[in-house]
Amino acid sequence: DSGVTQTPKHLITATGQRVTLRCSPRSGDLSVYWYQQSLDQGLQFLIQYYNGEERAKGNILERFSAQQFPDLHSELNLSSLELGDSALYFCASSVSQGQRRTYNEQFFGPGTRLTVL
Amino acid sequence: DAKTTQPTSMDCAEGRAANLPCNHSTISGNEYVYWYRQIHSQGPQYIIHGLKNNETNEMASLIITEDRKSSTLILPHATLRDTAVYYCIVRPRDGGSNYKLTFGKGTLLTVNP
Numbered sequence: 001d002s003g004v005t006q007t008p009k010h011l012i013t014a015t016g017q018r019v020t021l022r023c024s025p026r027s028g029d030l031s032v033y034w035y036q037q038s039l040d041q042g043l044q045f046l047i048q049y050y051n052g053e054e055r056a057k058g059n060i061l062e063r064f065s066a067q068q069f070p071d072l073h074s075e076l077n078l079s080s081l082e083l084g085d086s087a088l089y090f091c092a093s094s095v096s097q098g099q100r101r102t103y104n105e106q107f108f109g110p111g112t113r114l115t116v117l
Numbered sequence: 118d119a120k121t122t123q124p125t126s127m128d129c130a131e132g133r134a135a136n137l138p139c140n141h142s143t144i145s146g147n148e149y150v151y152w153y154r155q156i157h158s159q160g161p162q163y164i165i166h167g168l169k170n171n172e173t174n175e176m177a178s179l180i181i182t183e184d185r186k187s188s189t190l191i192l193p194h195a196t197l198r199d200t201a202v203y204y205c206i207v208r209p210r211d212g213g214s215n216y217k218l219t220f221g222k223g224t225l226l227t228v229n230p
Contacts, residue, residue, distance in 0.1 A: 043220035108160030
């Protein structure tokens with residue numbers, strides 16, 4: 001158990017819909033990352049938040065957005081869903097307060113499997 | 118981030134050592150080598166990392182060549198539960214607060230009974 005939780009575990013929805021994925025980082029971790037894993041693209045970095053602020057963006061579509069709340073949990077919002085958005089979405093956390101910043105391994109949650117029909 | 122090259126797949130007998138190679142010939146001086154693994158559809162799991170010295174922890178050993186252009190992850194006594202995709206990732210030593218991981222295709226290690 002990495003200490004990172006994600007809900008829901010599975011999500012089935014239709015094209016055009018909007019969903020929200022939730023992530024609770026390990027206690028004390030300031031940074032949250034979102035990754036998408038699809039069969040054809042592999043594991044891809046989407047976006048990172050650090051202590052409530054966006055820090056880095058990867059291959060995230062404009063239809064997707066995220067935020068990190070004051071309690072450090074994060075949500076990934078996916079809208080106007082398409083069939084190709086079906087994937088596993090992972091959240092990871094790192095950078096605990098007081099931790100040496102050059103040794104930031106990431107701890108991954110179990111993922112949310114999104115199926116768009 | 119430097120590019121890495123790994124074999125697509127490898128087999129290993131249960132109880133034997135599994136040696137997973139990784140080439141990172143364009144690695145720069147401020148980049149670490151990280152290893153993660155992903156057991157079928159689970160979240161990736163950190164294994165080990167190193168800069169230039171060999172490293173060992175309870176999971177594995179990491180051997181980095183002197184020129185740092187390649188490394189080998191060693192699982193000393195592979196078990197069936199070690200069957201997974203293993204990712205070798207090179208990442209800057211100090212990326213500020215940005216530590217995104219760039220995953221390649223990794224190596225599928227299959228441990229056989």
